[in-house]
Amino acid sequence: MRSLYFLLPGTDAKFACGGLFAELKTMNIAQQICDAEVVTYRQREDGKLFLDDILKQPDVDLTQIIFVMSWGFDVAKLAAKLKAYNTVYHAHSAGYGFKLPNSVPIITVSRNTMGYWGQLSPHSLIYYLPNEISNQFVNLNSQNFTGGCISSQDFAAYRDIDVLVHTRKSSQYLMEELIPTLQQKCNVFVIDSFIDDLTALFNRAKVYLYDSAEYWTLQGVTEGFGLQPMEALACGCQVFSSVNHGLSDYLDPGFNCYKIAGYAKEYDIQRILKVVSSFESVGLSEDVLANHRIPNITKRLAVILNELNEFFDYKQQHQGDIQDLDTVHLLKLNIHMIVGKVKQKYFK
Structure with a gap:
């Protein structure tokens, strides 16, 4: 060879x-x-x-x-x-x-x-x-429970960040309109520098926001894959994301994620706060994740x-x-x- x-x-x-x-x-x-x-x-x-x-x-x-x-x-x-x-x-x-x-x-x-x-x-x-997608990206919270049904309240107790967002690739709408309003209503954590351990943050967060369509339009090329929403889902976050380009490979709004920037800011806020208040981990199926493991x-x-x-x-x-x-x-x-x-x- x-x-x-x-x-x-x-x-x-x-x-x-x-x-x-x-x-x-x-x-x-x-x-x-x-x-x-x-x-x-x-x-x-x-x-x-x-x-x-x-x-x-x-x-x-x-x-x-x-x-x-x-x-x-x-x-x-x-x-x-x-x-x-x-x-x-x-x-x-x-x-x-x-x-x-x-x-x-x-x-x-x-x-x-x-x-x-x-x-x-x-x-x-x-x-x-x-x-x-590295094996480190798993839902660590679920490992704190053995057997039986895991309630949404139990999951939420282990997640102290309501909304997590990374400034890189995020749209102007997300950072200048949606996030400031959410910060008045819930606990928002904004990543604006390199983070060594995203697994820990994803496992602390209930909702992860990702909106890259504007960024890639300005760049003139496509989102090749969009790894972070998949990593967040693997860690048990609920994801609100754009579904441009490579993201459409695995994101399925209404089934494993929510489409962000949906018609109106207040509608986005309503949906995000609803997920925060009644958090339940959904994530990707093991079959989808296995496709991306070594x-x-x-x-x-x-x-x-x-x-x-x-x-x-x-x-x-x-x-x-x-x-x-x-x-x-x-x-x-x-x-x-x-x-x-x-x-x-x-x-x-």
């Missing part, structure tokens, strides 16, 4: 974000299956390979390496630079505006992103590999990597021959469709 080189611009605090952490987690899982390591390409880092150095080494068999691209803003440039080699795009967000040749397989972290690439790149190999992801990644190795074996010996949906081909298809309609109408 080929080695995997996970391409990252860097790994220090300058690049810290959900995408970086998710990519490092994927690499750690991949290391259980094959050789895998980080390769940086913007800055050199002690103990890590640097992309330009690898490409210049004459004794490295690059046919036995798969370069894994993931940093959306850099993928187009990297794909052009590495077009002669085995490359894969590990797609988190979507909407960066680039296209990829059919020779680059795509692994997506959400079905929403998979649908995006399924339409944009219909002749590429495309796979779904969900992001990992055992399932490892099994799926092993299947995907086997297929990728077979594909790159084939690609070494054969050229692709399926017509791409480029501008010229689409123009021909449109002309063909119009001619067909004219014939059907006038030459029956």
Whole structure:
């Protein structure tokens, strides 16, 4: 099996974000299956390979390496630079505006992103590999009870935060209108810096608010996965969230969450306070959570990597021959469709 080189611009605090952490987690899982390591390409880092150095080494068999691209803003440039080699795009967000040749397989972290690439790149190999949710994200409160039915009052007694919200990615409506009003009516905890132990906070909170649609609209790309609402649900919080992009993979308003920013601020407040006053932990089903735990992801990644190795074996010996949906081909298809309609109408 080929080695995997996970391409990252860097790994220090300058690049810290959900995408970086998710990519490092994927690499750690991949290391259980094959050789895998980080390769940086913007800055050199002690103990890590640097992309330009690898490409210049004459004794490295690059046919036995798969370069894994993931940093959306850099993928187009990297794909052009590495077009002669085995490359894969590990797609988190979507909407960066680039296209990829059919020779680059795509692994997506959400079905929403998979649908995006399924339409944009219909002749590429495309796979779904969900992001990992760590085992630490569990409902610790339920472990304080053994047997019998757990009442909502018992759960509420262990949760001293009524409403929890993180400023990062939150909408202006959420932070400047909804939260100030809620702070007058219940205990609101606002996270405005890095928190080392989100599990503890999620297990103290009754309600978690997340509203990222505005943020991603301004960024011009999509919410790739939206890990925190899933983490909150796993810890027993009730979640009020937007359902944009990757969030729609697992959030189901009315069944495992509530849709935030629903028509009017007072209506949001009414619904949130109702949940706070009669708190009952719902969360995600164990089947949904199991899909995002390491055992399932490892099994799926092993299947995907086997297929990728077979594909790159084939690609070494054969050229692709399926017509791409480029501008010229689409123009021909449109002309063909119009001619067909004219014939059907006038030459029956």
